[in-house]
Amino acid sequence: MIGLWRILAGLAAGLVFGLGLSLSGMLDPVRVRGFLDVTGPWDPSLMFVLGGAVTVSALGYLLSRRLPRPVLDERFQIPTNRRIDPALVGGSALFGIGWGLSGFCPGPAVAALSIGGLPVVVFVLAMLAGMAGHAWTTRTDAVVPEPLSSSKAFR
Amino acid sequence: MSAFLPALAGGALIGLSVAMLLLLNGRIAGISGLVVGLGTDRGERRRVDAAFVAGLLFGPPAFAWLAGAWPEMRIVASLPVLVVAGLLVGFGTRLGSGCTSGHGVAGLARLSSRSLVAVLTFLAAGMATVALMRTLMPTSGVSW
Numbered sequence: 679m680i681g682l683w684r685i686l687a688g689l690a691a692g693l694v695f696g697l698g699l700s701l702s703g704m705l706d707p708v709r710v711r712g713f714l715d716v717t718g719p720w721d722p723s724l725m726f727v728l729g730g731a732v733t734v735s736a737l738g739y740l741l742s743r744r745l746p747r748p749v750l751d752e753r754f755q756i757p758t759n760r761r762i763d764p765a766l767v768g769g770s771a772l773f774g775i776g777w778g779l780s781g782f783c784p785g786p787a788v789a790a791l792s793i794g795g796l797p798v799v800v801f802v803l804a805m806l807a808g809m810a811g812h813a814w815t816t817r818t819d820a821v822v823p824e825p826l827s828s829s830k831a832f833r
Numbered sequence: 834m835s836a837f838l839p840a841l842a843g844g845a846l847i848g849l850s851v852a853m854l855l856l857l858n859g860r861i862a863g864i865s866g867l868v869v870g871l872g873t874d875r876g877e878r879r880r881v882d883a884a885f886v887a888g889l890l891f892g893p894p895a896f897a898w899l900a901g902a903w904p905e906m907r908i909v910a911s912l913p914v915l916v917v918a919g920l921l922v923g924f925g926t927r928l929g930s931g932c933t934s935g936h937g938v939a940g941l942a943r944l945s946s947r948s949l950v951a952v953l954t955f956l957a958a959g960m961a962t963v964a965l966m967r968t969l970m971p972t973s974g975v976s977w
Binding site: 681683686687689690692694695696697700704707708709711715717724727728729730731732734735736742745749751752755759761766769771774776780781784785788789790792794797800805807810811812813 | 843848850851852858860883885886887892897907915916917920921925926927945958963
């Protein structure tokens with residue numbers, strides 16, 4: 679029964695996210711690229727999207743620190759990885775280039791599927807292919823030939 | 834000024850969504866991660882991923898119903914550019930473990946230094962990309 683509530687909570691959170699994107703202007707790639715266009719006629723308004731979002735999100739995070747567990751589940755699942763490594767920086771740089779080229783990041787692109795027609799479908803399919811490509815390069819079931827000289831006894 | 838208030842209010846709703854998923858389900862609402870979870874998660878967790886994505890899809894029509902107007906959306910990039918950009922966004926957000934929501938909204942709120950590095954990197958890369966396009970194609974501006 680509580681599982682159903684978690685699913686409804688996910689649905690409600692997704693709807694609020696989609697409403698926020700729609701109201702904020704983040705669904706408009708021209709606005710987004712105007713925000714990134716610091717050497718041109720820079721449009722700083724989307725800075726307020728990040729400001730408003732981080733502020734409310736931080737209040738939620740502070741509240742979560744005072745709760746023994748989430749309302750509908752056993753424990754909080756907070757990322758624990760603290761490493762700043764080449765994957766983090768390189769991946770973020772690749773993402774930033776794609777974001778600058780198109781004006782789309784994942785949230786607005788998925789939300790815009792319901793209103794954006796073919797260009798958005800094409801972007802999201804390419805994005806899914808990129809995600810699948812990453813999963814393929816990091817797959818763990820890859821057949822790696824073991825060198826004849828190596829033996830498990832010596833490891 | 835008129836563009837700032839909807840931006841702030843819309844941002845607050847995005848933050849509220851991230852707070853809801855954290856306080857209710859204990860999870861971080863990173864959109865790139867949730868989308869991948871549709872393929873890799875199992876059982877109820879996957880149904881929560883799907884419910885969130887469904888809610889996200891309902892967002893713009895619900896906004897149109899409430900506000901009486903569709904959210905503005907102008908796509909000027911050509912289809913080949915959208916394909917290249919989509920591949921970069923998909924691969925990059927997985928390699929970098931997050932996007933604007935997970936690193937930007939959720940990560941910065943936790944004062945995660947890892948997320949701060951990610952956000953500064955993708956903002957800088959996005960700004961550099963637009964600036965480069967402005968230099969290479971001065972006549973078309975940033976529309977192509």
